[in-house]
Amino acid sequence: MPAWFDALRRLWRARREHPEPDAAFWEAVERTVPYAENIPAAARERVRRLAARFLATKTFYGAHGLPITDTIAGNIAWQAALVAHRTGLGIYDDFIGVIVYPEPFRVRRRFADEVGLVHEFDDELYGETWSGGPVIVSWGTGEEEGMQVALHEFAHRLDLADGTLDGVPLLPPTLSRARWEAIADAALARLREDLDAGETPPLDPYAEEGPEEFFPVATETFFAEPAALAAWDPALFAALAEIYALSPSTSPAPMQHSPRTARSP
Numbered sequence: 124m125p126a127w128f129d130a131l132r133r134l135w136r137a138r139r140e141h142p143e144p145d146a147a148f149w150e151a152v153e154r155t156v157p158y159a160e161n162i163p164a165a166a167r168e169r170v171r172r173l174a175a176r177f178l179a180t181k182t183f184y185g186a187h188g189l190p191i192t193d194t195i196a197g198n199i200a201w202q203a204a205l206v207a208h209r210t211g212l213g214i215y216d217d218f219i220g221v222i223v224y225p226e227p228f229r230v231r232r233r234f235a236d237e238v239g240l241v242h243e244f245d246d247e248l249y250g251e252t253w254s255g256g257p258v259i260v261s262w263g264t265g266e267e268e269g270m271q272v273a274l275h276e277f278a279h280r281l282d283l284a285d286g287t288l289d290g291v292p293l294l295p296p297t298l299s300r301a302r303w304e305a306i307a308d309a310a311l312a313r314l315r316e317d318l319d320a321g322e323t324p325p326l327d328p329y330a331e332e333g334p335e336e337f338f339p340v341a342t343e344t345f346f347a348e349p350a351a352l353a354a355w356d357p358a359l360f361a362a363l364a365e366i367y368a369l370s371p372s373t374s375p376a377p378m379q380h381s382p383r384t385a386r387s388p
C-alpha cells in the first residue's frame with residue numbers, strides 16, 4: 124500500500140476522532156493559557172474561531188516521542204490565533220505545521236566571521252522559526268522565567284508576514300511604519316537605560332538583542348502582563364493594541380464575593 128494512502132487514512136481517522144471543538148474544549152484550553160483572563164470576552168470568541176481553523180488546517184508533530192494531546196494542540200492553536208486576531212490566519216500560509224519539543228532543544232550553529240573563520244557551536248533554544256520553515260516550540264518551558272514561548276514564535280511570523288524579519292510586523296493602516304519604529308526604538312532605548320540603572324523593567328532583557336527580538340518580547344509582555352506594560356510605556360501599549368486590534372485588561376481581575384467597602388465621603 125503506498126505511503127501516501129496510509130497518511131491520508133491516518134488524517135481521516137484523526138478528523139473523525141476530533142470533531143469540531145466545543146465551548147467546553149476551549150474553556151479547558153484557556154485554563155492552560157496563564158494569561159487568558161486578560162483577553163476580553165469578545166476577542167476570545169474570535170480567537171476560538173480562528174484557533175479551530177488553525178487546528179483543522181495545520182499539522183502538529185511531537186519531537187523526541189512527545190505525544191500531541193488535545194491540550195497541547197489546543198493551547199498552541201489558541202496562542203497562534205491570538206497573534207492573528209487582527210490579521211486572520213493568512214499570516215501563517217507559508218508553513219504547514221508546528222513541531223513541539225518536550226524540553227528546550229539543541230541546534231548546531233555555524234557561521235563564518237569577517238576573516239572567513241567558520242565557527243560552530245551548540246545553541247539551546249526554547250523555540251525557533253524562519254521564513255518558509257515550521258514553527259518550533261518547546262512545551263511547558265520558560266513559564267517560570269516569565270516567557271511565553273508560543274506567543275513569541277508566532278509574533279515572529281507576524282513580523283515575517285511582510286517578507287522581512289526586522290521588528291516591523293504587518294501593520295494596520297492606522298499605524299505607519301515610521302510611527303511604530305519611533306515607538307519601538309524609544310522603548311528599546313528606555314529598556315537599556317533601565318537595565319543599566321539596575322531597575323527591573325517589565326520586558327525580558329532578551330529584547331535588547333535588537334528590534335527583531337524586541338517585537339516578540341513586547342508581545343509576550345503585552346498579553347501576559349498588560350498592566351505593567353501600560354504603566355511602563357503607554358505609547359508602546361497603545362501601538363500594540365492597534366497591531367493586535369484588542370486591549371488586554373489592565374485592571375486586576377475582580378475578586379469574587381469581595382464585599383464592597385463603604386467609604387466615608
Ligand SMILES: [Zn+2]
Binds near residue numbers: 279335336
Ligand atoms: Zn525570538
